[in-house]
Amino acid sequence: MENLKSKLYTHCMDFIQQRIITAETALKQAQEASNDDTKSSAGDKFETTREMMQQDIARNKGLLFDGKQNLQLLISLEHAPHSDVVRNGSLVLTSKGLFYITISAGQVRIDDQVVFAISAVSPIGHLLIGKKAGDSFSFNSNEYILKEVI
Numbered sequence: 001m002e003n004l005k006s007k008l009y010t011h012c013m014d015f016i017q018q019r020i021i022t023a024e025t026a027l028k029q030a031q032e033a034s035n036d037d038t039k040s041s042a043g044d045k046f047e048t049t050r051e052m053m054q055q056d057i058a059r060n061k062g063l064l065f066d067g068k069q070n071l072q073l074l075i076s077l078e079h080a081p082h083s084d085v086v087r088n089g090s091l092v093l094t095s096k097g098l099f100y101i102t103i104s105a106g107q108v109r110i111d112d113q114v115v116f117a118i119s120a121v122s123p124i125g126h127l128l129i130g131k132k133a134g135d136s137f138s139f140n141s142n143e144y145i146l147k148e149v150i
Contacts, residue, residue: 001150005091007110008100012117013074015105020067027060070103077102084149086128088120091150096142101125 034053077089086092092099098115100108105117118125127137128146136145 001091001093001148004110004113004115005100005150008091008108008115008117009074009078009102011108011110012100012102012105013071015117016067016070016074016103020064020071023060023064023067027057027064030056030060074102082150084132086131086146086149090128091115092128092146093148093150095145095147099124099128101128 030053034050034057073088080089083090086101088101090101092101098113100115100117101120102117104119104122108115108117116124120126120129124139127139127144131137131146131149133146133148136143138144
């Protein structure tokens, strides 16, 4: 399972680095489009387009900020010591599947294992934090029993 956890870490790192690249590219393109836009005789249309570009720039700045925060979280977890209690960086085997508590990267398939990469602040992540093997919790009318914390 430690090998799986290492592969999940690498997958999440690649996932977030690609997100950052995508956000940086989109931000650069939006800023260039905004700079290249010149005022036309259709003033209202110009102002609407300009406002949409500013919203696009703001959204991409937000995505970039989130991506960089997630990257810092991942970096901080790279050499985190093992814990029997679920925390950021834990791989948790439950009666309903595997959960990797790091960043929200969705369903991941590695070595024929399906794992859900979730954030500690996600609804299910919030319920997992602080639990240990043998504990249980209910989520969406399903009972989860923690079998192992890696």
